[in-house]
Amino acid sequence: MSGELILFLVLALVAIATALGMLLNRNSVYSALFLVMNFIAVAVFYLLLGAPFIAMAQITVYAGAIMVLFLFVIMLLGAERLPDAKVLPRQKLFAYGLAAVLAAETIYLLVTRARPEGIVLPPDEAANATGTLVALGKTLFTSYLLPFEVTSILLLVAMIGVIVLVHREKGVQK
Amino acid sequence: MHLSETVNSGFFFLAPWLVFAPVIGLLINIIFGGWFMKRSWGERAVGVVASLASGASFVVSVLLAWSLAAGHGEAVIVPFLEWIHIGSLELDWAFRVDSLSTTMMLVVSGVGTLIHIYAIGYMHEDVRFKGDPGRFRRFFVFLNLFIAMMMILVSGDSYLMLFVGWEGVGLCSFLLIGFWYDMDTLGRPSWANSNAAKKAFVTNRVGDFGFLIAAFIMFWAFGSFQFDEVFEAAHSVAPGVIVAITLFMLVGVAGKSAQIPLYVWLPDAMAGPTPVSALIHAATMVTAGVYLITRSAELYTLVPQAQYIVAMTGAITALFAATIAVGQYDIKKVLAYSTISQLGFMVAAVGMGAFVAGMFHLVTHAFFKALLFLSAGSVILGLERGHHHAEHGHHEEHGKGKTKSPKGEKEGKRKEEHHEVFDPGDMRNMGGLRKTMPVTFWLYMIGTLALAGIVPFAGFWSKDEILLDASRHYPAVYILLSIAAFFTAFYMGRQIWMVFFGEPRHEAAAHAEESKPIITAPLMVLAALSLLGGALNLPFEGFHQLGHWLEYTLHEVEALPLDLQVAGISTLLALAAIFLSWLIYGRNPLKTGQPDPLKKPLGFIFTGMENKWFVDEGYFAVIINPFKKLSQFLADVIDWRFWHDWFHDTVIAGTYNWVSNIGLNLYADQKGIDAFANWLGAATQSISATMRKVQNGFVRSYALSVLLGVVLIVGYLILK
Amino acid sequence: MVPVEYYIILSAILFSIGVAGVVFRRNPLVIFMSIELMLNAANLAIVAFSSVLNSFSGQIFVFFVIAVAAAEVAVGLALIVEIFKTKHTIDVDQLNSMKG
Numbered sequence: 002m003s004g005e006l007i008l009f010l011v012l013a014l015v016a017i018a019t020a021l022g023m024l025l026n027r028n029s030v031y032s033a034l035f036l037v038m039n040f041i042a043v044a045v046f047y048l049l050l051g052a053p054f055i056a057m058a059q060i061t062v063y064a065g066a067i068m069v070l071f072l073f074v075i076m077l078l079g080a081e082r083l084p085d086a087k088v089l090p091r092q093k094l095f096a097y098g099l100a101a102v103l104a105a106e107t108i109y110l111l112v113t114r115a116r117p118e119g120i121v122l123p124p125d126e127a128a129n130a131t132g133t134l135v136a137l138g139k140t141l142f143t144s145y146l147l148p149f150e151v152t153s154i155l156l157l158v159a160m161i162g163v164i165v166l167v168h169r170e171k172g173v174q175k
Numbered sequence: 176m177h178l179s180e181t182v183n184s185g186f187f188f189l190a191p192w193l194v195f196a197p198v199i200g201l202l203i204n205i206i207f208g209g210w211f212m213k214r215s216w217g218e219r220a221v222g223v224v225a226s227l228a229s230g231a232s233f234v235v236s237v238l239l240a241w242s243l244a245a246g247h248g249e250a251v252i253v254p255f256l257e258w259i260h261i262g263s264l265e266l267d268w269a270f271r272v273d274s275l276s277t278t279m280m281l282v283v284s285g286v287g288t289l290i291h292i293y294a295i296g297y298m299h300e301d302v303r304f305k306g307d308p309g310r311f312r313r314f315f316v317f318l319n320l321f322i323a324m325m326m327i328l329v330s331g332d333s334y335l336m337l338f339v340g341w342e343g344v345g346l347c348s349f350l351l352i353g354f355w356y357d358m359d360t361l362g363r364p365s366w367a368n369s370n371a372a373k374k375a376f377v378t379n380r381v382g383d384f385g386f387l388i389a390a391f392i393m394f395w396a397f398g399s400f401q402f403d404e405v406f407e408a409a410h411s412v413a414p415g416v417i418v419a420i421t422l423f424m425l426v427g428v429a430g431k432s433a434q435i436p437l438y439v440w441l442p443d444a445m446a447g448p449t450p451v452s453a454l455i456h457a458a459t460m461v462t463a464g465v466y467l468i469t470r471s472a473e474l475y476t477l478v479p480q481a482q483y484i485v486a487m488t489g490a491i492t493a494l495f496a497a498t499i500a501v502g503q504y505d506i507k508k509v510l511a512y513s514t515i516s517q518l519g520f521m522v523a524a525v526g527m528g529a530f531v532a533g534m535f536h537l538v539t540h541a542f543f544k545a546l547l548f549l550s551a552g553s554v555i556l557g558l559e560r561g562h563h564h565a566e567h568g569h570h571e572e573h574g575k576g577k578t579k580s581p582k583g584e585k586e587g588k589r590k591e592e593h594h595e596v597f598d599p600g601d602m603r604n605m606g607g608l609r610k611t612m613p614v615t616f617w618l619y620m621i622g623t624l625a626l627a628g629i630v631p632f633a634g635f636w637s638k639d640e641i642l643l644d645a646s647r648h649y650p651a652v653y654i655l656l657s658i659a660a661f662f663t664a665f666y667m668g669r670q671i672w673m674v675f676f677g678e679p680r681h682e683a684a685a686h687a688e689e690s691k692p693i694i695t696a697p698l699m700v701l702a703a704l705s706l707l708g709g710a711l712n713l714p715f716e717g718f719h720q721l722g723h724w725l726e727y728t729l730h731e732v733e734a735l736p737l738d739l740q741v742a743g744i745s746t747l748l749a750l751a752a753i754f755l756s757w758l759i760y761g762r763n764p765l766k767t768g769q770p771d772p773l774k775k776p777l778g779f780i781f782t783g784m785e786n787k788w789f790v791d792e793g794y795f796a797v798i799i800n801p802f803k804k805l806s807q808f809l810a811d812v813i814d815w816r817f818w819h820d821w822f823h824d825t826v827i828a829g830t831y832n833w834v835s836n837i838g839l840n841l842y843a844d845q846k847g848i849d850a851f852a853n854w855l856g857a858a859t860q861s862i863s864a865t866m867r868k869v870q871n872g873f874v875r876s877y878a879l880s881v882l883l884g885v886v887l888i889v890g891y892l893i894l895k
Numbered sequence: 896m897v898p899v900e901y902y903i904i905l906s907a908i909l910f911s912i913g914v915a916g917v918v919f920r921r922n923p924l925v926i927f928m929s930i931e932l933m934l935n936a937a938n939l940a941i942v943a944f945s946s947v948l949n950s951f952s953g954q955i956f957v958f959f960v961i962a963v964a965a966a967e968v969a970v971g972l973a974l975i976v977e978i979f980k981t982k983h984t985i986d987v988d989q990l991n992s993m994k995g
Contacts, residue, residue, distance in 0.1 A: 003896045013905045020912040020932055029922050036928045039909075043935050046902070050946040052954050055938075055961075062961050067931065067968045074972045075924055078979050083922050083986050092875055096919035099882045104911035106889040111903050119899045119947035140951045141958070152962045159966035163973040872991030878918045 009049065016042040030081050033071045040064040050121060054137055185242030190253040190270035192235045193280060193326040200228020201319035208312040218311050222295030225315035229291045229322050233284035240277040248274050248727035252332050266400065271332035275728040278534060278721075279329035279466055282541045286458045287322050289697040293549050294318065294450035296693035300556050301448055304563075305355055305362045314354060314448065321347035325459055329466060333400035334390050337467065341431065342383065344460045349376040351451040352444045360446065360600060371443035378440040382430010386467075389423035392416060406473040414478055421474055421481040424467065425488065432464025433515045434522055435492045439791055441515055445507040449552030452507060457514045457548050458541035465518070465537050468525040472729050476528060483649075485526030490645075490655035493519025495788070497662035501669065501773070502784025505600045506551045509670050512787075513626065514544055516659055520641055523652055529644035530729045531722045535712045536641055538721070539633035543625035543705035549698050550619040551600075553690040554674060557612045558599035561686035597683060602673045604681035606764065611687040616675045618698045623671055625705040627664035628749045633708030635746070640714060643741045657748060664749035668756030677764025902943035909936035923975050923985050927968065934964050 019042060022035035040063045047056035075081060111117070141149055203224050204211075211217040243251065250273035259266040294314065302308045324347055328340025353372030359365040394400060396416045397408040409417060428434060433441035444456045455461070468475060468485065475482050493516045500512035517540050524533035598604060609616045625632035628639070638660060645653035679685040689695075712721035714737040759772050773781050783789065869876065909932060916929025938957045945953020979985050 006897050009897045009901060013901070016905065017908055017912070020909050023925070023928055023932065024912055024916045024920075029925050029928075032925050032928055036932065039932065040935065043939055046905075046939055047942055049897075050902070050942050052942050052946065052957075055942055055954050055957050058958060058961050059935075059938075062965050063931065063935070067965060070968060070972055071924060071928065074976060078924075078976065078985060080922060080924060080979070080985050086921065086986065086988055088988050089873055089875060092879065093919045095879055096882075096915045099879070099886050099918070100911040100915035103882070103886050103889065103914060104907050106886065106893055107907040107911070108904050110889065110893060111900065111907065117899050117903060117944065117947070121897045121899050121902065121943065121946055137951050137954060141955055145955050148959060152959055156962060156966050159969050163969045166970070166973040166977050874987045874990060875918060875921070882914055882918055 005049070009046075012042050012045055012049075015039075016046075028081050029075050030072065033068055033075060036071075037064050037068045040068070051133070054134055185246055185251075186235075186238035187242055187251050187253050187272055189235045189238055190272055190330065191255050193232050193239075193270070193284075193330055194323050196231035196235065197228045197319040197322040197326070200225050200231075201316045201323070203228075204312055204316050204319070208316070212309065212312055218299055218308075219295065221312050221315050222291070222298075225319050226288060226291040226295065228319050229284060229288040232322055232326060233281070233288050236277060236280035236284045239272050240281060243272055243274060243277055243727075244724075248724070250728065266333065266335055268336055269332035270330045271402065272330070273728045274724045274726075275466075275469060275534070276329050278538065278725065279462075280326065282462075282538050283325045283329060283459045284322065286541050286545050286701070287318075287325070287454055289700055290450045290454040290458075290545060290549065291315070291318060293453075293552075293694055293697040294448075296691050297450055297549075297552055297556065298448065300559070304559050305358060310354070314351075317347055317350050317354070318450070318454070321351070321455060321460070325463075328463055332402060334393060334402070334405070335400040337470070338386065338390060341386065341427075341463060341467075344455070344463065345376065345379045345383065345431070348379070348444065348455050348460055349373075351455060352447040354447055354451065361598065368446040371440075371446040375440035375444050378437050379430045382427045382437050385423045385426025385430065387427075389420045389427065392420050392423065396420070402470065409474055409477060417474055418478045418481050421471070421478055422484065424471060424474075425481070425485055428464030428467055428485075428522065429488065430464075431467075432461050432518045432522060433492075434464070434488050434519065435495060438492060438496065438515045439794060442508055442511040442787070445505070445511050449507070449548060449555065452511070453545045453548035453552070456511070457544040461514065461518055462521065462537045462541065465521040465525055465533055468522070469530045469534055469729070472525075472528075472530050475525075482526050482528060486523045486645075486649055486652050487526070489519045489521065489523030489526050490652040490659070491519070492516070493523060493659040494655045494662070495519075497659045497666065498784055499787045500666040501662060502771075502781055502786075503666075504602050504771075505598075506554060506602050506605070506670065506674065507548070507600055509602075509666055510544070510547055510551055513547075513663065513666065516663060517544065517626070519659065520638065520656060523656060524641040524644060527644050527649050527652060529641060531712070531725050532637065532640040532644050534725060535721050536637035538711060539625070539637040539705070539708040542701055542708050543622045543632070543634055546618060546698060546701040546705050547622035547626065549694075549701065550615050550622060553615045553694055553698065554605070554608060554612065554619070554687075555599045556690055556694070557608065557615065557687040558605065558681075558683045560688040561611070562597055562599060562683035564686040564688070565682040597681070599683065602670065603765065605674045605679070605684045606677040606681075607675070607679040608684060608687055609675040611685070612689045614689055614695050615698075618695070618702050619675065620671065621702045621705055623667045625708075627667050627753060628660055628745055630742075630746060631706075631709060633705050633711075635742075636709030636713065639737075639742050639745055640712070640735070642745055643714075643735050643738050646738070646741050647735070657745065660745055661748045661752045664752035665756050668753040669760050672756060672760035673765060676761055680765065680767040899943050899947045903940055906936045906940035906943070909933075909939070921986050921988055923978075923987055924972075926987070927971055927975075931964065931968070934960060 016039055019035045019039035023032045023039060026032045026035060040059060044056040044059040044064070047053070047059060204221050208217075208221050211220040214220070243249075250271060253270040253272060254267060255270055256268040257265075258268050298311050298314050302311050302314075321344060324340050324343030326340070328337055328344060331337045331340060349372050352375050353369045355362075356369040356372065357364060357366075359367045390400065393405060396412050397405050399405055399408070426437075429437045441456055441461065445452050447456070475485065496512045496515035496519060500509050500516065503509045503512060517536070521533045521536050521540070524530075524536060621632070625634035628635045642653060642656055642660070645656055679687075712719055714735060763772070765772070771781065771785075774785075777784075786792070869880070913929040913931075913933035913936060916932065917926050920926050920929065938960055941953045941957050941960075945951070945957075975985055978990065982989060
């Protein structure tokens with residue numbers, strides 16, 4: 002068993018554990034913090050997979066911006082805990098069952114049918130150096146220029162939309 | 176026939192107007208009659224239109240006869256209308272103008288016109304006596320319809336057209352017998368008249384059935400109805416066919432011309448107004464049978480056996496009806512049986528092959544019997560007037576205050592005031608009318624003498640000719656007819672003595688009034704014809720005009736000279752009968768309430784005569800009651816109980832009910848279809864109830880559903 | 896020297912956990928987080944394949960996903976805030992105005 006595999010397993014364990022923590026924790030602030038940890042673990046996987054740019058983006062955008070936003074909203078609304086409710090008593094049971102079935106199915110499909118071949122090699126120095134980033138940037142701004150610009154417009158629209166949604170004009174009562 | 180050239184000469188083109196003149200008359204009266212009747216001159220206008228229509232028919236008949244005489248008397252066929260053309264079958268409406276048909280036309284339209292004129296006066300009083308003046312118009316419409324139908328009958332060129340007219344006059348007879356369908360002769364509510372009409376119609380149907388069968392056999396044997404074609408073909412078929420045709424035809428004749436055994440309707444037909452009795456049931460329609468046999472002379476002469484049967488039928492009828500006439504009290508009933516008897520003479524004559532004599536008697540009989548009937552009508556009217564007068568007088572005596580009541584109310588009450596039933600037609604209520612109704616008396620005398628066969632009245636000549644023929648060839652017929660002639664003179668004498676001589680036996684007779692000229696004038700014409708009608712065919716050398724005239728149509732006419740022996744015997748018999756009647760009825764006039772003087776000496780024989788030999792009762796016992804019982808049985812037991820109650824209600828309806836209730840309703844419908852529908856509804860309800868829970872508004876449930884879908888899809892992918 | 900299968904299996908497990916979170920949590924914010932987790936799981940799979948296939952396209956795709964997710968979260972959170980302002984609760988079970 003190579004060191005990388007050990008690293009993978011440990012990280013996978015961390016990722017699954019934090020995901021379950023997010024899932025099971027009744028306090029949504031804790032859930033958010035568990036999710037941050039999960040994101041960081043996934044970011045490490047990205048590094049292992051030789052995608053440093055995505056790893057950085059993951060940390061800055063997800064773990065940084067998005068989760069800060071989440072925490073901000075949670076605290077803003079005071080919605081850390083929701084009062085108990087007795088509706089849909091078997092919902093959780095169904096959810097676990099179906100999720101487990103879905104996971105089992107997916108894994109079964111992957112292992113028996115898709116059988117993706119290939120070994121993830123440890124990223125070499127060069128790959129993690131600027132070379133990859135340059136190539137990525139070139140590709141992004143040449144082949145994928147249009148989707149990139151559309152995404153930027155999408156972000157602009159989302160920004161404007163959020164402002165329109167949340168902004169309340171003075172003197173206007175809803 | 177191919178005589179179209181002669182059609183163009185003369186007045187033959189007028190032939191259709193024989194029928195259309197009266198049709199136009201009746202249409203005018205139908206369409207404008209209601210408007211007329213609202214006017215004061217309405218009745219006269221209706222009567223004049225109808226009389227003119229009938230008169231126009233007479234004028235056409237005269238012109239046709241003149242044209243025929245000018246054209247050497249050969250038969251002329253005037254094609255008028257294509258009627259039925261199916262394949263080779265061609266049935267057309269063509270008018271046959273020959274000496275026989277013109278003779279009938281002249282009689283029908285001539286006597287018919289006179290009776291129309293008479294009816295203007297008669298019906299004027301009759302409708303008032305019966306209390307429904309509105310029917311005046313209807314009467315003349317029917318009368319014109321009758322003339323039209325009779326013209327179709329006598330002028331048709333085929334048995335089919337003859338049959339059309341035959342049925343048409345039967346219909347008119349029915350309509351006119353039942354003219355006062357909702358009251359009896361005295362105006363009291365009753366169904367007697369409509370029953371009489373029904374009887375006439377049904378009896379005639381029996382006869383018509385015979386005629387129809389004859390026509391069917393004819394068509395089967397000859398393939399044609401046209402007279403000339405039938406006569407031509409008749410020579411080449413087996414005699415049996417001709418016998419069948421002629422004898423079935425005799426059944427038709429017996430129905431229409433009131434011969435044994437179908438004569439029973441004619442006495443009852445006197446329920447119709449008197450002009451109807453005179454026109455239809457004495458002068459014209461009932462002679463249609465005689466005309467039919469004469470027209471079929473060529474068929475009858477081929478089969479002597481059938482001829483003999485016809486002759487015997489006529490002779491027996493003549494005697495039989497004459498005996499009944501002796502025992503009747505109703506003035507019109509006597510004449511009715513007399514008519515049957517005289518028709519028997521005619522049928523006997525044509526049966527013997529003496530067609531000219533039969534036609535001759537037909538013509539003279541039309542004159543004097545119409546005269547007698549119309550005179551009898553005049554007598555009845557006179558008695559009605561007298562009765563009214565007498566009753567009115569009573570009121571004047573009893574209390575003047577009461578009589579002040581308005582006329583309409585009195586009219587309405589009048590029927591109720593008939594406490595004692597007064598029958599103006601009953602000879603026992605008459606007597607002494609010679610003084611109160613002199614004109615009618617003399618007219619009646621002429622008719623009586625003509626009927627009794629006294630020289631030189633028309634009846635003598637025609638009857639004598641029949642007797643002469645019979646004496647030559649058919650002694651049995653001769654004897655029967657001679658006895659019948661004796662009875663004829665006797666009952667007519669009886670009638671004269673009872674009606675016009677002696678003392679009035681009823682107030683009404685004492686107060687009787689003479690009729691108006693419009694009634695007596697046509698009677699005078701008829702009286703003149705009855706007096707002089709014999710001149711048509713005097714049995715002397717160089718005369719025999721009618722014989723020569725008919726010779727164009729009827730071949731082998733035997734013109735017999737006067738046989739003084741036969742004539743003498745018949746005259747002596749007639750005079751003896753009249754003398755005998757004087758002995759019984761004239762010498763000691765009947766008193767009020769006295770029974771008939773013949774009742775005692777003759778005993779049960781007279782009872783038989785009085786009751787028409789119980790023929791009606793016999794028919795009831797033998798035919799009608801069993802028939803009714805059979806109908807009752809069929810209707811009640813077979814139809815109602817078996818067919819309706821049992822078969823229909825129990826079997827069909829029961830099975831149906833069972834099938835529908837148990838099989839279809841319970842099982843198929845309730846347990847099948849309904850259950851399915853209900854189940855469908857319930858299933859939908861329960862499914863929706865279940866599904867409603869899914870549609871619970873919880874986002875998480877929906878998400879769960881999506882997840883379930885994903886799981887299932889992936890599972891499907893796995894299992895694929 | 897890790898087989899790419901492992902990454903995919905990890906990705907599937909994370910995704911399933913996210914699914915479970917979406918389905919049974921009542922807090923819309925946690926549901927949102929679960930959605931982010933699912934996106935991450937997908938991203939992980941994409942990047943793993945990209946790495947094995949030695950192609951940038953996967954990475955660029957993940958980049959776009961991250962960008963869209965950011966926009967989505969921004970809008971989504973704004974909506975949640977707005978819902979809270981209206982309903983004074985964010986419990987998804989209470990958000991049933993559309994129930995028939």
